[in-house]
Amino acid sequence: MSKKHTTLTLKYLGINTHKEPVIYMREDCYICKSEGFTAQTRVRVILNERSIVATLNTVESNLLRHNEASLSIYAWELLAAKEGEKIALTHPQQLDSLSYIRSKIYGNELTAEQTTHIINDIVSGQLSDINIAMYLAASGGDRLSMKEIIDLTRAMIHSGQQLSWDIPFIVDKHSVGGLPGNRTTPIVVSIVAAFGLVIPKTSSRAITSPAGTADTMEVFTNVDLSINEMKKVVEQENGCLVWGGSMALSPADDLLIRIERTANIDSEGQMVASILSKKIAAGSNHLVIDMPIGTTAKVRSIERANSLKKLLKTVAEEFDIRTKVIFSDGSQPVGRGIGPVLEALDVLAVLNCDKHAPQDLREHALVLAAHIIEFSPQVLPGQGLSIATHLLNTGKALAKFEAICRAQGGLREIKKAPIVHTVESKLSGIIINIDNRHISQLAKLAGAPRSKAAGVELLSPLHSIVKKSQPLFRIYADTRGELNYALDFLKQGHEVFQIEASV
């Protein structure tokens, strides 16, 4: 085999497969033939000092010439490739991580080394989406032991950057989620930073929900900051409200979440590792975790909440993180809006102390801020709430919020969605149940979080009395197609509000 045949020249085709590395080669090319590569073969692609494993898609002669190959955009990025460069191709070695995943499927406990190996292979692009999906499913439910969760957390921390701070006392908050509209973070950060504690808050975008905190904050300001830019904001304002993704904190987490999202799964062990790895990588050492409990929230029972709390506290202790887990009412959405823009409007109303602001959001944010403030050695237990309330009522929290937004790149104007549809009650009676999952679904079908202004606005809270034809909620969408998709969901009989008729 002469040397000149072992490389192919890169041609750019511009095919975007999201985060799946794909290589495109001609079925009749020399390398495919000599190496026995066919469609869906996993192929190692080597360029300069870098190498990835990509899935092969074969193409016909209309797209590539002899001696040419192409890559999906993600693979171009992983390899930092340029058109015209020459890649070498081999069979990938048997990946040890694949046998560890298999072992996990068969119910074995993985060692720390095995977990680290899997996570590193995910981050460096060696494992296919199918392999990652199998790892996640095999770890689902309660199939990770405490030791495995700790190992996974550590592996995820080390998979990316770790922030370090000159101050020894760094606070943070996290919400376990599942409760639509529970957008306390911007309010909590503003109060805590106004109090003087350092809270370098990084948030995620939506995983399976209609909006993540980063999606909502992006309505107000730029959230896509480099680590240095973020540090500058925190030095100046004590806090920030940025997207964690651009920080490369626990990058494994983002890759796992990408696959979890396609099946809407979010397992207990993965959840704990995901939460804590981000916080620890961000350098926090004092953490308040908000855990709403409700039949349609992510945590549905007090038993589950206690088990998750124990898991979180045990793993956090292992990494010397002081943690408080705060249970809250998850029986109905918090605030009125569900979707980035609609939630942003709720946040703004609370910070403005607007008398029409959703009181549940205000109170919930104050309680969380109080718990964080009480981490401070100068504050006596029980004092936190009055301190937080004072900072909110005097406008100091609002001023801090605006200062943080300006430091991150300026305050943006909020634009509402062009298409609005109001859903009315079909009967008179009392609202006896609100289905959080169906509301989230509806907001997502309407386009959230991709369409910032899309979502659902709730007009009548749980236990309130409604008349026939009284508006229950509004659906906002950017396009009529998306609105129709949401309406189809309702037409299929999915119930959002359960109303008991008055007699």
Place this chain on the structure above:
Amino acid sequence: MSKKHTTLTLKYLGINTHKEPVIYMREDCYICKSEGFTAQTRVRVILNERSIVATLNTVESNLLRHNEASLSIYAWELLAAKEGEKIALTHPQQLDSLSYIRSKIYGNELTAEQTTHIINDIVSGQLSDINIAMYLAASGGDRLSMKEIIDLTRAMIHSGQQLSWDIPFIVDKHSVGGLPGNRTTPIVVSIVAAFGLVIPKTSSRAITSPAGTADTMEVFTNVDLSINEMKKVVEQENGCLVWGGSMALSPADDLLIRIERTANIDSEGQMVASILSKKIAAGSNHLVIDMPIGTTAKVRSIERANSLKKLLKTVAEEFDIRTKVIFSDGSQPVGRGIGPVLEALDVLAVLNCDKHAPQDLREHALVLAAHIIEFSPQVLPGQGLSIATHLLNTGKALAKFEAICRAQGGLREIKKAPIVHTVESKLSGIIINIDNRHISQLAKLAGAPRSKAAGVELLSPLHSIVKKSQPLFRIYADTRGELNYALDFLKQGHEVFQIEASV
């Protein structure tokens, strides 16, 4: 939204993704924008009466014009699409099967309806590879209950064609596999058909092994027959040796196997459903299952063998199938060759009663044939072996084998691989272990089963005494690249033969 914008015209790009339906659309096309489609979105594609759910890959303007879209070759086939036809696109409805898979990940038992729903959605192309992978991983190990395995078997039977026969007495055999070279089927079918029982044998191609029976039989003759062609062969010769894939018997099985293969997993419940659904769909009612047991075979311990046997017999009973499970020695490969051509040569030697034929393969095939023959009401228990031996020794089995091959389309000439490499013993001593998994790996790295002639030929059996430099085995390959890949595996220290030095 005007009607004319809701369709796109199909353009053929010839991208082969194997069995993953992919749609290629321009990121800036009207539908992507209005529906909010981005790379990796799942999109429902509708053409005439058919519809599938495909994964979106976005492309730039160099590949498609405005109002054009393309499909992966598998998606073209599923939709029976022609270039220039117009497809409609929508968001897929929330798939119920996805919540059932999620439920399985969380450890719940699925109902019959839920399992059927998942299998039907897999066969009709609604679920992505990622979703199928999660279903498989969540069902891995022993995570399917007996009821779930029965439900899965039934769902798989109904997912495709079912053969019916005029004769009430149909026999069949299956090997659980994992033992390289265990190619008894062509011999067993020839003996049993020569005896006069009806054995319409459909076989699979390799799942995780270097050769499936269909791969080996393809060395001899055409195995890709339609149901009618197969029935004609069976009517004429009592038996056949065809590939099951073209029969569309339990097509779900092939789709599951495709994903299992990428991770080399093969779970107990899935295995039972896979084996029995194919046999039942083929109309068999008397089944002998060969189960080799050995530390490196698929079934590693007698406990595991007993549990699998119980599972197989219980599920088979549910479908009124008489089943015998035969345990056999899985401590070393059967025969000498591993890989389609090399195994075919072993089969031919046994049928020819060649004095150099591998005796272990001969004996193993005779035992299995004897058990099948004893299903016959005319045969007393214990008589089977002498009947089978007589049919083999008198050349009647060989004559039947050749008649079957001719009926399937003619006997083919066998071609050996151009590249051969002999591996010699590094020391004098006794062979105390042969690693089946590493031998299979080696044969696969050398190109089997894709390259028919590739594989491994064993020259020294377990427990035999070897001298330094004595040949232990040969590697056959079509290309030097593949040979090198196999040799690299050895260089990495993977042991195939364990030799205890003589003192």
